[in-house]
Amino acid sequence: MGKSYEQKSIDYYSYISKLGNWNTVYKVIFSVGALITVIGADSIGISLATILFMMILSVGVGKIPGKAYLRLMRIPVTFLLMGAVAIMVQIGSGHNSVFYISFFQTKLYITRDSLSLAGNVTLKALAAISAFYMLTLSTPMGEIISVLRRIHVPGLVLELMHLIYRYIFILSETNQKQKDAARSRLGYCDLKTSFHTFSSEMANLLVLSMKKADMYYDAMEARGYDGTGRFWEETKVLTGKQLMYGVFYILLLILVFIILRRNG
Incomplete structure (x- = not known):
């Protein structure tokens, strides 16, 4: 599958996820609470526990295919690893370096402190991404916008978010069709041709x-769009089972904290 499939799958899985019937406000609070916890704790153990728990929720409970979940993680992980290298590698005399x-x-060198800092920052960012993936892979954008509207986020911001x-998906699909057409005509047969094809694609895409x-926009106006998007919302009841997963997450964090405290 092409990149357009990866982008579409975020929206696609939000409709088929088994977590889709969870209360939307609860999911937003859950994911934002996990994000704040990870940042506030500043602990590798807490970050790892959050990554594992959110993966279990999305893949195990939400029934999102594991391969799709890992594929969606691939792009942010790539950027995080590049950032980790920038944090880890230092320039200077190489005092107290391990390499x-x-x-x-x-000299370009790495110390134990820089290695620890890079690992901590990377895992913290990955845990935050995992928390928001739990939300976005189980909640359509219209429902998230509805929650933001309840807390009085400006309407203009919400409309821009949705549009x-x-x-993005429209442009992605258009670009993918261009690439498929170019490949069928050997538009990427060598480096020189690839550069020419890419520049032509970008111009056509604009x-x-x-x-x-x-x-x-004409289609939206024909359907009565007046500057405010209105979405049909299904009433989703907050159940004890949903709260149970929140309790499990809190207990997991407490357990990790106790273990880390005992180990110094």
Whole structure:
């Protein structure tokens, strides 16, 4: 599958997830609470526990295919690893380093502190992503926007969120069709041809995006759009089973905290 499938799958899985019938406000509070906990705890153990628990919720309880979940994690993990390298590698004399290489008149080196800091920051960011994936892979954007509207986020911001989110998929699908057409005509047969094809695709994508924007806006107005998006909302009751998972998460964090405390 192409990249467009990976982007679409976020929206697709939000409709088929078994967590879709959970109360939306509860899921938002759950994910934001997990995010705040991870940042506030500043602990590798807490981050690992959050990553594991959110994966179990999304894959085990929500029934999202494990391969799809890992594929969606691939892009943020790539950026996080690049950031970790930037944090881990230092430039200087290499004092107290565990590894170094000479680089012109200086050294690139890694210390235990920089290695620990890079691991902590990376896992903390990955835990935060896992928490929000639990929300986005089980909740359609319209329901998330509805929750934000309840806490009085400005309407203009919410409209831009929804329109930009939907338009990403439109551009992605258009770009994928262009790539498929170019490949069928050997547009990527060598490096020089690939650069020419890519530049042509970007130019065409700009023109097509403007045309599609006009077309979709006309379609929205024809359906009564007046600047405010209104979404049908299903009443989702907060049940004891849903609260039970929140309690399990809190107990898991307490257990991890106790273990870390005993080990110093």
